Amino acid sequence: MEGRMSQMKKGLKLADIEKMQNVVFVDTRGESSFYYGHIPNAVCLSLKEIENFDFEQNKNYVLYCRNETFSKSIAESKNKNNVFYLKGGYTSWIKESYKKLNENEVQEKAELSIRKKFHKQLFSQFAKGIKEYNLIEI
Numbered sequence: 001m002e003g004r005m006s007q008m009k010k011g012l013k014l015a016d017i018e019k020m021q022n023v024v025f026v027d028t029r030g031e032s033s034f035y036y037g038h039i040p041n042a043v044c045l046s047l048k049e050i051e052n053f054d055f056e057q058n059k060n061y062v063l064y065c066r067n068e069t070f071s072k073s074i075a076e077s078k079n080k081n082n083v084f085y086l087k088g089g090y091t092s093w094i095k096e097s098y099k100k101l102n103e104n105e106v107q108e109k110a111e112l113s114i115r116k117k118f119h120k121q122l123f124s125q126f127a128k129g130i131k132e133y134n135l136i137e138i
Contacts, residue, residue: 010075010076010083010084010085011068011072011075011084011085011086011087012062012084012085012086012087013087013088013092014086014092014093014096017062017084017086020060021060022058022059022060023059023060023061023062024042024043024059024060024061024062025038025039025041025042025043025062025064025086026042026043026044026045026050026061026062026063026064026071027039027042027043027044027045027064027065027090028045028047028050028063028064028065028070028071028074029044029064029065029066029070029090030044030046031044033066035116036113036116037090037094037113037116038090039064039090039093042064047074050063050074055078055080055082055083057082059082060082060084061080061082061083061084062084062085062086063075063083063084063085063086064085064086064089064090064093065089065090066089066090066091067088067089067090067091068085068086068087068088068089068092069089071085071086071089072085
């Protein structure tokens with residue numbers, strides 16, 4: 001399998017990844033994006049952490065960002081046969097995973113994602129309004 005992997009391109013589609021063993025997804029988008037949503041069991045690593053990361057030989061690492069641009073350049077810079085990037089990035093994973101869900105599950109996931117994405121922003125505006133208009137006495 002390792003010989004075959006060394007001959008493969010760095011960019012992989014989900015169908016290719018599903019055939020692999022010992023896959024570790026590495027989210028390169030940053031902690032806040034990771035919080036809003038990520039591939040199950042993925043790890044989030046900063047650029048500095050990736051530069052110093054010990055890529056174990058017995059695992060296949062698939063890096064991803066939002067649309068593959070950043071993760072592609074990182075994966076291609078690594079001189080390792082077991083470091084790849086997800087073609088299409090996190091966006092492609094979302095599209096493919098949503099195809100497997102029924103309508104209710106899609107709606108629930110979309111609602112959760114929206115709530116997570118805007119929670120901090122809405123709460124910040126709410127807190128600002130409370131302070132500005134003295135709605136609560138301390």
